[in-house]
Amino acid sequence: MSAFLAPIHFMVYGKNQLQEQLIAAIADKAVAEGWQTEAAVEGYVHRETQPLENIIDLANIHGWLSASIEDVEHRLAALVTELLFGHPERQEVLERLAYEEGTKQAAGEGLEAGEVFQYMMTHLVDGMPCDGVNMMRDQSADTFRWDKMADVHSRYWTEVEGSPAVYDALRSQFVAGMLEKTGYEVFSSNGVNYILQKKQTA
Secondary structure (H helix, E strand, C coil): CHHHCCHHHHHHHHHHHHHHHHHHHHHHHHHHCCCCCHHHHHCCCCCCCCCHHHHCCCCCHHHHHHHHHHHHHHHHHHHHHHHHCCCCCHHHHHHHHHHHHHHCCCCCCCCCHHHHHHHHHCCCCCCCHHHCCEEEEEECCCEEEEEECCCCCHHHHHHCCCCHHHHHHHHHHHHHHHCCCCCEEEECCCCCEEEEEECCCC
């Protein structure tokens, strides 16, 4: 059965599973902090342990993966929005948690900027590969510039009356955790044009 699946399909599923881990960590944190009961948050968590080939619809691979992305994006937005409703101070806690979760997927040392970018793109949910969300502008050994060609995340947050800015903050911290050992950081002044570059030292 797995003969029908290509590496890109496993990569997309792997990205989804990492976001599933973030959702589970947020749910667990909410229970530990007394924000919600376990029963109240468990509906947002999907603890799938089966390999992709056992659960995917091989007759509709693209559709199944696309629906899986929509599902994981929606549940993250819904859970975080519920937890922050009336309690904006919790966002700082969730951002720290996102950073910690990012460190669990930390990229290694000694990578060039392009290699770090590729590592990020194999770990972050950004729609389907055919959506062409991220387009490179230029690169060197120490910098990588790209443009975000489409916003594939905001609608999940607005649909649950949440703030896309919260997603941006959580993602930024998750990325910072991933890059902790690399010596790189990501900047964007407008949410469209991005640069990955070596951290500036004083």
